[in-house]
Amino acid sequence: MKAALVEMLTVYILMLLLFQPVLHDIYSTRANAVELVLDSAIQKAASSDNGRFTPEIIEEMRLTLEHTFLLDPGDIRFFGTTTLTPRGEYIEGTLAVRSTPRWLFRELFGAPDREPPEIVRYAKQMSEAPVR
Incomplete structure (x- = not known):
């Protein structure tokens, strides 16, 4: 019994050590991608050629x-x-993508709905478009 408990805990801890950092990296990369893409797009939208x-x-x-x-x-x-x-005047944009899981065993600790379902980024920039 004691050996089985030790093996179960060892597997659990090993899985956390191996896979938990990867989940955080995937989430972080996705969040940064959304922010970079939205920042680039709002600069184009605010330019004098577009205005939207x-x-x-x-x-x-x-x-x-x-x-x-x-x-x-x-x-x-x-x-x-x-x-x-x-x-x-200001041009605004909100870009949202579905969030990836951030925790390997989130149900194990009794907090399955703590994570937001989406990664949302908001940007606002003044327009440079001359309206005639």
């Missing part, structure tokens, strides 16, 4: 997340300013 999130900019964000960071297209949501915004 155009369908091309939104599609470019989706394609970057899908092909570069290998996210599922159904896991990506975007809300933002799609109407032409004159210079001096």
Whole structure:
């Protein structure tokens, strides 16, 4: 009995040591990817050529997340300013993707719903578009 308990705890601790850092790295990479893609897109949207999130900019964000960071297209949501915004007003955008698990044995400690279901990033920048 004692040997079985020791083996079970050893396997549990070994799994935590081997796989827990990987889960945190995956989550961190996904969160950074969302932030970088949104920052790049809002700079394009705020430029004098656009003045809003155009369908091309939104599609470019989706394609970057899908092909570069290998996210599922159904896991990506975007809300933002799609109407032409004159210079001096703000363009806003929110990009959300489904979150990955951060803990290997989260149900074991009685906190299955503590993690947010999505990684959400918000950006706001002043428009440079001259509206005529």
